[in-house]
Amino acid sequence: MTLTLPAIGDITEARLDRLRDTLAESSYDAIVCCGFENIQYATGYRSAPGANRRSQRMAAIVTPAVVLLVGGTAEAAPAVAGGIAPDRYIPYGAFHFDSVTEHHPALQCAPQQASLGAGVEYAARLLQSVPLSVVGVDEDDCADEVRNALVSALPGATFANASGWLQGVRSIKLPGEIDRLRHAAGLAEDGITAAIAAAAPGVTENELSAIVGRTMAAGGAMPRSITLTTGERSALADEFPTNTVIREGYLLRFDVSCDYEGYRSDIGRTAVIGEPTALQSDRYNAIWRGEEREIEICRPGLRTADLFAAAIEAVEESGLRPCRRNHCGHGIGMQIYEGFRVAPSDKHVLEPGNVLCVETPYYVLGWGGMMVEDTLVVTPTGAETLTVSTRELRTVS
The missing domain is CATH 3.90.230.10 (Creatinase/methionine aminopeptidase superfamily)
Structure with a gap:
């Protein structure tokens, strides 16, 4: 079967545009994606551990201006190779890469955090200068440590279940x-x-x-x-x-x-x-x-x-x-x-x-x-x- 498909980068940009356009029309100031499909939709990164084992937890925070991805240190190199800017990837947990150069992009990510919760809290604190009154959370796949980290880092925000909203965004296919x-x-x-x-x-x-x-x-x-x-x-x-x-x-x-x-x-x-x-x-x-x-x-x-x-x-x-x-x-x-x-x-x-x-x-x-x-x-x-x-x-x- 032969079919010419739009490039991965093109569809990633189109999905993010749709997500942000719909976000602008919603009551949310930001969205926190926790399910692997929602994370791929928002960031373009497709987690192999997520697709195969669904055990390595991740979270993506999407605002009208910024997308931050929190994931395992082992996925830092695949995420950067897949198009995630190094400074937008917050790694957590122990993993070690050797590299032919200390300047490899995958080594330029945000500081390594101890846990998923710590990574989400670090990411959320980066957004403290952005007014976040209502944050939509992908509750269907959200771990307790992610919820707790968001509450700790964003004490002035209220949080709402946005899993159905995310499904609605994804249901209209580009x-x-x-x-x-x-x-x-x-x-x-x-x-x-x-x-x-x-x-x-x-x-x-x-x-x-x-x-x-x-x-x-x-x-x-x-x-x-x-x-x-x-x-x-x-x-x-x-x-x-x-x-x-x-x-x-x-x-x-x-x-x-x-x-x-x-x-x-x-x-x-x-x-x-x-x-x-x-x-x-x-x-x-x-x-x-x-x-x-x-x-x-x-x-x-x-x-x-x-x-x-x-x-x-x-x-x-x-x-x-x-x-x-x-x-x-x-x-x-x-x-x-x-x-x-x-x-x-x-x-x-x-x-x-x-x-x-x-x-x-x-x-x-x-x-x-x-x-x-x-x-x-x-x-x-x-x-x-x-x-x-x-x-x-x-x-x-």
Whole structure:
């Protein structure tokens, strides 16, 4: 898959501009980001420990004029190499770099602090000359030591939970973000297509999973989740591939996700080995019709709860009843489930720039499972699919 994407620096600047423009219209004087995705959105720095282990805590403080990032000393060099100005990075904790020169930029960061809390307090005190009356805090991912440090360093400020506000900012995707989501979706599709081409009786789930992963990695993505199950195992909603051997007549269900420059895909497809039975075709056509209904009616102003109801109605009208689902899709972006769900109790109203996955999986224990899932971006007049591969039930000769 070939796609020309805006440079990382360009999308970093565009995201920060959007964050600051929205901040200027809010009641907040500053925002403290604690979740790794919010930190990447605000600073452009994508933490490898954060993406892989989510154990090394960080915090970013954003004002209309300044962005400060507090993180582990071990991440000082990657952060500076990724474009963070050395004097805007406050390191904490013990770690030691050797260097060919004492003037290496990564050694010019702010003074090393003992802990995350100490680093946040140091950063906040740098802003004491800036009037900060109300500070929004990413409470969903905020550690107690960060809260305590902010209160200590900014005694005149009040603090409010801004996690929902940050999700709202991120939910309207910029063009460069949509490009990356499109690319991630395309790589997942390419992986599924390559695996279906290699599928045959006698091949194992693990062998096909390796093809999916290699294809996505060759396109520059990091494989994140490959649910590839066959036969009765295809009814196991979220499951790792095994050495189960594919046989004639088996369903082959794919639910695949990768990460491209911090943006996720989540794509579902179903194939059958040989000619499908009437039952397989009928059930698949019913769930496919439900997903098609979602694509047809998706538009600004539509409640996600109504999108869910329409999907269920279409599946049941097509003969598959009762259709019992907790959700028929979800927002997607830097997180695979981001912001809202297409669910009966969800209160989100779709806006241009929202990106979501729509899906209508069906699982029957002892028989099998099937799904079709695609990614859409809401446009001013409707929705555009970011996926391009066929959504039909595929057959493997």
